[in-house]
Amino acid sequence: MSLNLKYAFREGYRGLSRARVATVITVSTVAVTLTLAGLFFFLMVNIGQTLGNLRSRIYLEAFLNDGLAAEAVRSLEEKIRRDSAVESILYISKEAALQRFQEEFGEDIQELIGENPLPASLQIRIHTQKGSVEEIEKIAAAVQIMDGVDEVVYHKNLIRLVREYGLIILAVGLGLFILLLFSSVFLIANTIRLTIHAQTRNIEVMKLVGATKAFIRRPYLIQGFLEGGIGGAIATGILLIAHVFLKSRFPGLFTFSLPVWPLPLVFSLFLGYAGSRWALKYFFKS
Amino acid sequence: MIDIQDVWYLAGGRPILCDIRLKIGRGEFVFVVGPSGAGKSTLLNLVHMAILPTRGRIRVADFDSSGIKPKDIPFLRRKVGMVFQDFKLLEDRDVYENVAFALWATGVPGRKIKKRVFQVLADVGLSHKRYTPIPELSGGEKQRVAMARALANEPFILLADEPTGNLDQESSRELMTLLGRIHRRGTAILMATHKEYEIDRKDARLIRLLEGKILP
Numbered sequence: 001m002s003l004n005l006k007y008a009f010r011e012g013y014r015g016l017s018r019a020r021v022a023t024v025i026t027v028s029t030v031a032v033t034l035t036l037a038g039l040f041f042f043l044m045v046n047i048g049q050t051l052g053n054l055r056s057r058i059y060l061e062a063f064l065n066d067g068l069a070a071e072a073v074r075s076l077e078e079k080i081r082r083d084s085a086v087e088s089i090l091y092i093s094k095e096a097a098l099q100r101f102q103e104e105f106g107e108d109i110q111e112l113i114g115e116n117p118l119p120a121s122l123q124i125r126i127h128t129q130k131g132s133v134e135e136i137e138k139i140a141a142a143v144q145i146m147d148g149v150d151e152v153v154y155h156k157n158l159i160r161l162v163r164e165y166g167l168i169i170l171a172v173g174l175g176l177f178i179l180l181l182f183s184s185v186f187l188i189a190n191t192i193r194l195t196i197h198a199q200t201r202n203i204e205v206m207k208l209v210g211a212t213k214a215f216i217r218r219p220y221l222i223q224g225f226l227e228g229g230i231g232g233a234i235a236t237g238i239l240l241i242a243h244v245f246l247k248s249r250f251p252g253l254f255t256f257s258l259p260v261w262p263l264p265l266v267f268s269l270f271l272g273y274a275g276s277r278w279a280l281k282y283f284f285k286s
Numbered sequence: 287m288i289d290i291q292d293v294w295y296l297a298g299g300r301p302i303l304c305d306i307r308l309k310i311g312r313g314e315f316v317f318v319v320g321p322s323g324a325g326k327s328t329l330l331n332l333v334h335m336a337i338l339p340t341r342g343r344i345r346v347a348d349f350d351s352s353g354i355k356p357k358d359i360p361f362l363r364r365k366v367g368m369v370f371q372d373f374k375l376l377e378d379r380d381v382y383e384n385v386a387f388a389l390w391a392t393g394v395p396g397r398k399i400k401k402r403v404f405q406v407l408a409d410v411g412l413s414h415k416r417y418t419p420i421p422e423l424s425g426g427e428k429q430r431v432a433m434a435r436a437l438a439n440e441p442f443i444l445l446a447d448e449p450t451g452n453l454d455q456e457s458s459r460e461l462m463t464l465l466g467r468i469h470r471r472g473t474a475i476l477m478a479t480h481k482e483y484e485i486d487r488k489d490a491r492l493i494r495l496l497e498g499k500i501l502p
Binding site: 006007201202204205206207208209210211212213215 | 377
């Protein structure tokens with residue numbers, strides 16, 4: 001390691017121990033913030049997955065008039081398929097509907113009332129990324145008035161929840177996540193600013209003897225790295241323990257296998273660096 | 287070596303220095319004398335390029351105030367040592383660290399630092415106090431540490447702004463003797479003082495400054 005770096009590391013470490021109380025506050029706040037951000041991240045991933053599952057279940061069911069010929073069903077299918085928002089159409093015959101009913105409720109309705117009362121239907125799936133609630137309503141209305149269609153039903157509330165509130169939930173989550181990260185940067189910047197203010201004489205002397213700006217800044221950047229890094233390491237530890245605990249209690253909770261564990265640490269180093277740069281910019285400007 | 291050409295310096299519209307013309311050659315000893323507020327410190331700060339002239343130009347070795355960029359100033363400072371009345375030492379470090387600081391800050395390789403620090407501390411007569419914390423030193427000793435720090439990078443000129451201002455008579459005399467020794471080794475010296483009675487050097491040039499102007 002070059003002398004300059006060794007010096008910068010030593011001074012960075014000294015900076016931490018000089019402003020001990022501020023350092024402890026910053027490191028613990030970074031740790032808490034990143035732990036919250038990490039938990040939030042997992043929560044968002046799980047919400048995202050749930051919304052994805054719900055999206056794949058969005059379909060309209062068009063019940064057909066009894067006795068509709070196969071040709072008429074095919075022509076209906078073709079007409080419906082012309083809308084680009086329609087992903088696929090599944091024809092469920094009266095017999096298939098009866099079988100489903102039996103599987104779901106365990107009773108043979110035909111035997112009970114002497115005939116099969118269930119109509120044939122077309123299950124119309126909508127592209128997950130396409131189609132607002134209004135568009136789906138439009139498709140439903142259009143299908144409703146087609147010849148051979150008796151009734152169109154769909155989970156209006158579920159569609160509204162997924163299409164409208166899903167995005168809002170994710171956007172609010174992302175907003176809060178970014179806010180947490182910003183508060184970490186601000187806290188680190190503030191501690192570094194305190195350290196720099198306590199070191200004004202040192203910086204004056206450094207300038208006096210011909211130290212370059214980069215040389216003066218380096219120990220403070222390292223201090224920020226260390227503060228962020230320690231906070232990040234603590235957060236990573238807490239999240240790992242939380243992960244092990246939650247996985248043993250709720251095995252279905254973590255269904256993704258992203259290598260996310262080093263993320264808080266990497267993030268924290270970035271936060272530390274950003275915080276220091278912010279403080280230094282402010283200091284050198286003033 | 288130092289060429290000050292028609293320099294004016296205004297602060298808040300008020301002239302602090304007016305039409306200063308001055309040349310200092312290699313190895314010269316120059317005193318700038320005058321009462322408080324005459325502009326002595328401003329003149330030294332201009333040479334050190336802590337401030338830049340409002341009008342006119344200053345050339346210090348290869349550095350020219352009219353075109354100098356902020357990133358070049360640290361390199362000028364390595365060739366121009368400066369000491370102040372209030373020493374400007376790092377109070378939380380010892381004598382050795384204060385001197386070594388100037389070498390660390392300018393990227394001198396580690397193996398050379400120790401040797402150079404011991405050398406300049408010997409020059410100013412403080413070898414025996416190298417690990418003494420700064421608050422435990424007398425005023426005269428503090429000024430000698432400041433001088434050792436200024437000399438650590440082997441500047442061609444030493445700027446001394448009222449270096450005896452905070453010292454008693456005995457310490458002042460010792461410091462003047464030390465400055466004479468440094469000068470004899472070839473370092474030019476530009477010293478600002480209001481104590482004209484302290485000047486006992488026949489080989490030195492004397493410049494009188496009053497209300498920002500050099501007296502003829």
